Amino acid sequence: MSLNVIDLIKGQLGPALVSQAASQFGESESGISKAIGGLLPAVIGGLANNSDNPGVLDAITNASSSGILGNLMGGASSNPVISTLLTSIFGDKISGIVNAIATYAGISNNSSSSLLNLVTGATVGSIGKYATDNNLGASGISSLLGEQKGIVSSLLPAGLSLASLNLGSWFGGNSSTADATPKEEPKIEVTRSTTSAGTNPERNNNEGGGSIWKWLLPLLLLIAAGYFLWKQCEKKQTTTTTTSTDSTAAKMDTAATMTPADTSASTTTVKTDENIDLNGVMLKGYKGGMEDQMITFLKSGNYKNAADDAALKDKWYDFDHVNFKIGSSTELEAGSQGQLDNLVAILKAFPDAKIKIGGYTDKTGNEASNVKLSKARAEFIKAAVAKAGVGAQVLEAEGYGSKFATVDAKASDAERAADRKMAVRFAK
Template sequence: MTTLAEMPAQIQQTMEARGLLQTQALGDEQPAAVQHALPRVSELVMTSLAELASQPEGRDQVWKLAQEAAAAPASSPVGAGLVKEVLVDRFHGTVHAIATAAGVRATTVAKLLDVATGAALGLLGGLVAEHNWSAPQLAHWLRPHQAEPVLAPLAGGVAPLAAVGAGPEPSWFASRSNWLLMAVSVVAVAELGYIIGTRSADADVAAPAATSAAAGSNRQYTAIPVANLATKPVASATTVPVPVVLKLKDGVRQVIGATSTESKLYQFLVDPSKGVDPTDPTKDWIGFDRIYFDSNKATLTNESLWQLSNVASILKRFPDAKIKIGGYTDNTGQPLSNLRLSKDRAQAALDALVSLGVPTSRLTAVGYGVLDNIASNDTEEGRAVNRRVSMQVVQK
């Protein structure tokens, strides 16, 4: 009997044995890079199926799809789009992280996920037939991974599955793919710490606020404070930012800081009293506060994907909105090099948003170099502040 720990390897073997990798339109992807992506893809499929099976309405869905997949021809895999359905707004950020780590396109990862889902469901269908499992029994078999949910938006990874092989299990750190999972976990913990850190230790949790500034409009969004600092005085003389939940349509939520980039963007878009001023190019810029680049490069770090995924999710809820992304540097180095670097960094942010599902037609990237510094370049702290990427809504 195939064990749960062996499933990721079995999925890959099934895909290769049936020639599913060759039949997909993977373009000019390097075979080695595709092979490097497969373990992460297989793990994500299994974690997503476990998450779906943990839900009452999803349990029967997995069971029925498994039986359907077992009887379907290899050329017609079942379950296309299922992982995207489970992850919702987490999908694009997770796919982008896998693609970046493996060196393949995000579209390739999405195709591999569909094929791997069909292979996984087929294997599960075989187990259902072999053991005459009911839907609850299949869900119970998957249960060990239900405690390891797929990470939130822009975490970019999947929960680890047990190592495959006979005899004693190798160290979890022995797998190269697990180093990515560990890095992703650090990002998730850091994001959680950011949210928790914005709460007052003495604040009472209050009922969510009823509506946002757009309550009277046709938009389906609300900004909901999750803590009420007015109910009890805080020890610090400084006002502590309140975390908010952005309630997007289809039940999608983002928990963010009240003064974060995401909150400022959302509130600007949802508030009908805030308009775009085409005559003042310096007005209403919103700085990204959690995206970072490698030193002197335009290469985004992995932790930047979290915020970019959040921003992409918000922009997709406001389909008419267009934004300009501006890159800036401090005054050290050659002005021309700084200008080029600032444009490349703005473009990198734009490219990431496109890969996360935002149409290119809604985005522009501009490099401003040392223009519009917002802090003194006389100190390292000031120079760090000036090295930034911001965005401006140019159409609502």
């Protein structure tokens, strides 16, 4: 098993959560993102340093069923399990970590403390879910955590080190120093030759015997010492350069994960809500989005003219705004309800139209769990629409898991987001 657990967790701490945390804590999004980027390696390091701790392993094992991933903002900060876990892995170092992150990110200590709980909840929950999906027992979790020890220092962003977080004694000491162990410089000893009684020093010098070593030996020793020190300096410089380069690369990767601007939508197409005409009633939606396409199709008469369901099954309309909270099938992200209301309005305007709801996931995780989650989400949308009085027009809700996913499981979270969606199609 060779897995960087950052890849498991970063999807939980994306732009939506950063924005929500910034609003709730009264901080800037850049400050929240920066703090998360510093806290995540620290928390992973704490867990890695306690990979054999039974309490830590139990907390991770039970996290999958605790529901913490579905309520990070509301649950992690007040969860006693998280508080106990932090005390277990950091002890009296917690206040030092909170202070260091607050100073580094330019946020308050209260916000830093809340984010420490939040990041810990996301980390433990994500590892717990991975362990459940892959049938890992305590020994498997311990092994996974132990593998992280070698990469913790490289994950810290520029401006932070294990020493600045008061964790300098972990994983081989201060990660910010390329060579913390002082080298012992060679000692040069010059031994004065002694002469026997009655020996003429001047004669010995003139004869060129052993006296030549009086100046040649020290010279050779000085040359050897100089070469040794030069090689050590060269080695230290190379090590420092390599460490700096690796740390910069890790920082860039972490920043790419945590920065709110790093989303596929913001870097490719910027969509703006417009008025979509529904028989004189204006709905808010994207031009060319779900509502626009569905209304156009219905007005064209193509639905009415479709002979059977086979003529409709290949055309799905992806929801633009409907998103569930991470790991949940019953809690929608803010802003999702408006598009469900639009769908109800369309069905009421075309009472003969019937639909089917579909749920999808990406290729990561256990497929049985993916199918179950996608099915539950589709059923939730079906029930929500039915409550609005158009239940008879929703024929079916189905979960497909990753069956139709097209993005490789090893791709970035932003790329895999295209496969995690809810959709609707017309049916007969």
